[in-house]
């Protein structure tokens with residue numbers, strides 16, 4: 001295989017070549033389990049489980065489950081088997097430098113330990129307090145490039161749950177100036193698409209920076225009336241773009257010393273009509289030489305060009321479509337002939353949902369509330385989080401889910417991205433994500449299922465399929481990522497239970513291991 005250096009191509013005219021869609025990196029080992037065949041999709045009435053015959057499907061699914069479970073258990077107990085001793089996600093990234101000439105110190109070494117980065121001891125302490133012992137692949141590649149001086153822009157892509165947050169937070173912590181004149185000045189800004197994600201990133205920053213006595217991290221998310229009008233004096237500001245823009249305009253946030261702008265879930269931030277607009281406006285309110293850092297698991301082709309305009313001359317780290325799915329997430333689907341069957345199947349799955357924690361994704365707020373009402377009425381404890389609730393309610397709901405007090409959460413796409421709750425072992429797509437024009441939305445699918453299988457853990461996603469449209473959509477998704485999903489037998493619930501439990505149990509085994517050495521959730 002070509003060495004990383006061999007695969008670097010020098011961009012022309014100071015611009016980076018390609019982007020997510022043009023990546024040429026070589027995949028080392030990405031294996032997504034395959035069952036069924038293209039004929040499974042031939043028509044809606046010949047559902048895959050009927051085609052293959054339940055016994056074959058079950059046997060294959062079971063076989064895959066045990067090998068998946070085994071790989072996780074092995075990985076989790078393997079000394080030095082991966083980052084921080086956890087199963088190392090197997091994927092390779094493609095790195096392209098913005099300008100090799102500038103690169104006299106050859107920054108393209110890939111660090112193998114956090115100690116090599118030359119970080120302040122207090123920051124290293126934070127890493128140890130997070131119980132990170134070894135950088136993940138994206139951290140290995142991105143950190144040396146992020147930390148180079150003078151600072152350079154970055155567009156970084158890696159699979160869900162692989163540690164992008166720590167990469168951009170470490171860069172921020174390393175660049176803060178705590179001298180007398182600067183200590184109360186905002187210097188770094190992180191924008192995220194939801195308040196839940198912004199609060200989560202704040203938590204990571206606070207934990208990683210806990211040994212920096214003067215560090216102050218502040219939120220720029222909608223607050224209660226009584227709190228409005230406050231001035232931001234934290235060196236790090238983390239929030240949603242609309243509120244951040246308002247704070248700058250109202251002069252409650254002095255942006256003149258901001259030297260780093262991070263967009264987490266950058267494709268979503270730049271793509272969406274509202275957010276994209278707001279992010280551009282925020283950027284215009286910042287100094288011109290700000291270091292722009294864009295991170296996401298997905299950069300669909302239509303935002304790649306725009307992303308490189310937003311972060312010109314970036315070093316880029318990219319993955320190909322086929323490398324985006326996380327090996328540890330077992331992707332299943334269940335054929336439900338009617339809408340009634342779909343709801344009934346959800347109820348049947350409830351017992352499995354509470355083995356760990358679960359998220360049920362639906363398309364609309366109305367469906368979320370309706371399912372919550374019905375399930376609660378039938379004696380199943382579920383919570384619901386949508387953009388309809390006010391900030392305080394949302395905080396209570398997500399905090400209760402994080403702490404394990406509530407174990408099943410029904411959500412719209414507001415929670416599809418970034419949320420890191422390691423106990424989530426099951427994600428259910430009650431409705432498949434669509435693009436509003438009747439087509440599947442593979443990026444949102446990937447982010448949704450990425451709420452499980454965090455950092456080498458295993459998890460299960462189940463998509464409930466009803467009717468030709470959703471059959472077509474799941475095919476679009478599996479084609480996009482070049483995977484085939486495993487059908488569950490819809491007529492044998494004992495089997496379904498056995499299949500899913502096998503994976504979920506192995507997740508719990510790794511969670512037990514975590515108590516001894518791997519990181520735990522950040523609770524805020």
Ligand SMILES: Nc1ncnc2c1ncn2[C@@H]1O[C@H](COP(=O)(O)OP(=O)(O)OP(=O)(O)O)[C@@H](O)[C@H]1O
Pocket residue numbers: 083084131132133134135136139158159160161162163164165166296297417418419420422450454455519520521
């Ligand atoms: N080097 C490391 N060693 C051990 N655990 C790590 C390391 N880096 C990150 N983690 C843990 O991995 C989990 C996932 O990290 P993070 O939320 O940053 O993923 P992400 O790549 O941003 O995912 P997403 O694309 O879904 O937003 C977190 O719980 C984090 O604490």
